[in-house]
Amino acid sequence: MSGIAPINHFGTQNSTRPFPQELYQEVPLFDSTTTNSQQRETIESLSEIYSIIITLDHVEKAYLRDSITSSQYTNTVNKLLAQYKTYLSNEDVSKAFQSLNDFKTRFNIVASNAITRLERGIPVTVEHAIEEDVEEDE
Amino acid sequence: EYDPLWMTTTETIGLNQLYTLVAKDKALSDTINMLYQMLNRGIIQLDIFVKKSRELGRQQFLTRLHIEKIAGLLLRI
Amino acid sequence: KKWQDFHHLIQEKYSDDALRRNVEMYLKRLDNECTNLEVSMYDTQGQDGMKNIDMNQLNLFVKEYLEKRQKFHLNQEKLNTWNEQGSLRL
Numbered sequence: 001m002s003g004i005a006p007i008n009h010f011g012t013q014n015s016t017r018p019f020p021q022e023l024y025q026e027v028p029l030f031d032s033t034t035t036n037s038q039q040r041e042t043i044e045s046l047s048e049i050y051s052i053i054i055t056l057d058h059v060e061k062a063y064l065r066d067s068i069t070s071s072q073y074t075n076t077v078n079k080l081l082a083q084y085k086t087y088l089s090n091e092d093v094s095k096a097f098q099s100l101n102d103f104k105t106r107f108n109i110v111a112s113n114a115i116t117r118l119e120r121g122i123p124v125t126v127e128h129a130i131e132e133d134v135e136e137d138e
Numbered sequence: 139e140y141d142p143l144w145m146t147t148t149e150t151i152g153l154n155q156l157y158t159l160v161a162k163d164k165a166l167s168d169t170i171n172m173l174y175q176m177l178n179r180g181i182i183q184l185d186i187f188v189k190k191s192r193e194l195g196r197q198q199f200l201t202r203l204h205i206e207k208i209a210g211l212l213l214r215i
Numbered sequence: 216k217k218w219q220d221f222h223h224l225i226q227e228k229y230s231d232d233a234l235r236r237n238v239e240m241y242l243k244r245l246d247n248e249c250t251n252l253e254v255s256m257y258d259t260q261g262q263d264g265m266k267n268i269d270m271n272q273l274n275l276f277v278k279e280y281l282e283k284r285q286k287f288h289l290n291q292e293k294l295n296t297w298n299e300q301g302s303l304r305l
Contacts (some may be wrong), residue, residue, distance in 0.1 A: 020211050027202045051195025058174045067178040079188030142237040165284035
């Protein structure tokens, strides 16, 4: 069925440009002929990593605006950081992930608070506690 | 429910799919943001926020991977 | 013949504009429904008078909100493409 408004991605009218055959049917996310169960597992791990980043970003922001307590924050962030490391300890996952920067660019992730936290590797509360200890020792 | 553009379609099924996926991606961002607002207002607890945001985040990753796949096919035109 | 062409053009343009207005109204309505949904969630109170809502309530809310936002964005995208391409073509 052709609709009354052929929404055209490229803005050309009545184009006869050839589309790849695959586009004339539903494009599956997983294709059983090209995606085996191991690749699928890797993709699932990547989806966990992605969701950790997105979630962590909001937890960071919530702490900064005092919506959650320090202990709630510290526990949750420790858990998320540990999960992040665990997923990346798998060789296939780490290979597909490349680097935090590559992953961020490829999936268009805007989450600067989370990126900073992942780079530091510890909750901001712990970071400050260490700084205070150093000051006390001096 | 009345949707005035229900009859519109694109040139191929794959392109229709792309539209749906892009809309889903944006809707997922809106919803996660909404959950964050609920957390800030104390309507949901942190553990519930984390659980739900992780779930929606996973969905968003798969949606973006799917968009990447279809966009890759379009580049071959 | 010329007048017929002109008349046809006007009619097409008119129905285009009417449909466009319909879409814009539909988008506005969806957006309002989302806002109402949010407000209803803010007003929800747990049984003990606490503000916290449970996972079941939240799941229902998230599902409905997500569906409405997706509809909203899909129609928004279509409208944008349509605006860029000029008029609808039969």
